[in-house]
């Protein structure tokens with residue numbers, strides 16, 4: 001018993017410790033991924049600047065049509081002033097790292113995502129709670145899943161004032177149970193989706209062909225996965241010592257190749273292990289960090305600290321990052337394409353260079369990877385909601 005509690009505590013401490021390195025290694029990671037993405041995405045460089053479009057209530061009522069791509073559009077000032085969708089101080093789930101209450105500029109809270117061909121439905125938390133009564137929704141991935149998860153919890157929480165909830169912890173997950181509706185919302189920590197296991201006399205092994213946690217995941221009714229940030233991290237902070245690739249143990253390998261292998265293993269797992277009549281599967285697209293002004297057409301700018309406005313228009317000058325290109329390619333090759341829905345939030349998140357905590361969350365260092373809550377992840381969840389029903 002004492003041992004169990006102890007290891008839970010150690011695990012949580014470990015998770016927090018790893019999270020803190022997100023900031024430190026962000027810069028390294030970006031340089032690395034830029035190197036690759038620049039080579040591939042050179043052709044995609046266009047700059048389009050539009051002035052902020054103000055949209056009317058009538059437009060708000062436009063109905064979603066089935067051929068509308070919700071992920072293509074631009075950020076506009078919300079003249080109905082329903083953004084932010086909740087006040088940060090009223091949501092008990094937001095961790096300090098995402099809390100931008102002390103940010104002096106407030107403009108970043110006033111934008112809404114406007115798809116080009118239709119409107120995004122409002123997030124209806126009660127609707128989610130009713131339809132998922134007795135069910136479980138699970139977010140699986142790294143700290144960007146945590147970012148998304150906490151936004152989702154807040155959106156549900158504010159939809160029913162005074163709603164009861166309790167929290168359940170295991171060594172790998174946290175679950176919030178909204179008791180009145182018997183809805184379980186879980187975050188399952190998994191940096192790579194594939195396994196990292198400690199092998200006696202070897203060490204920590206990243207196993208590109210193995211997903212043991214899948215047995216737990218597939219019991220849920222909705223799964224939302226994400227992975228990328230940790231694939232390119234090097235020593236001393238990489239959370240593994242060896243990689244197992246097709247039965248062979250190697251000290252290291254091309255990380256992009258490793259990412260592709262891991263992703264393919266995950267796709268195969270979904271195709272063969274998940275019951276599509278019970279469980280819906282989503283992939284949360286790469287969100288994108290902002291470290292180099294030349295990515296958004298302002299060469300010389302370093303980091304996101306001074307950014308208070310999104311990139312206007314619907315095209316991100318830096319193009320689609322490598323990780324997102326790989327995800328799209330892998331998903332396109334699937335045998336059963338309908339079994340995974342891509343929440344294609346990459347470009348819309350890249351446009352929000354103003355959405356990060358930067359140095360406003362009370363932590364040392366500058367976070368240009370995660371997003372403030374309330375903020376951009378609330379839009380991810382509006383899109384998730386629209387895609388779920």
Ligand SMILES: *[C@@H]1O[C@H](CO)[C@@H](O)[C@H](O)[C@H]1NC(C)=O
Pocket residue numbers: 084087088089109
């Ligand atoms: C959130 O609520 C607090 C306390 O009521 C208030 O001071 C703050 O201005 C609110 N923030 C926003 C963005 O409305």
Ligand SMILES: *[C@@H]1O[C@H](CO)[C@@H](O)[C@H](O)[C@H]1NC(C)=O
Pocket residue numbers: 007011171172
């Ligand atoms: C977490 O707990 C499960 C079952 O309780 C156990 O099988 C697993 O090894 C534990 N994982 C870690 C990382 O401690």
Ligand SMILES: *[C@@H]1O[C@H](CO)[C@@H](O)[C@H](O)[C@H]1NC(C)=O
Pocket residue numbers: 301302303304305306
């Ligand atoms: C932000 O702006 C201030 C004042 O103009 C400037 O001193 C600082 O270097 C800028 N910071 C970054 C990261 O560009």
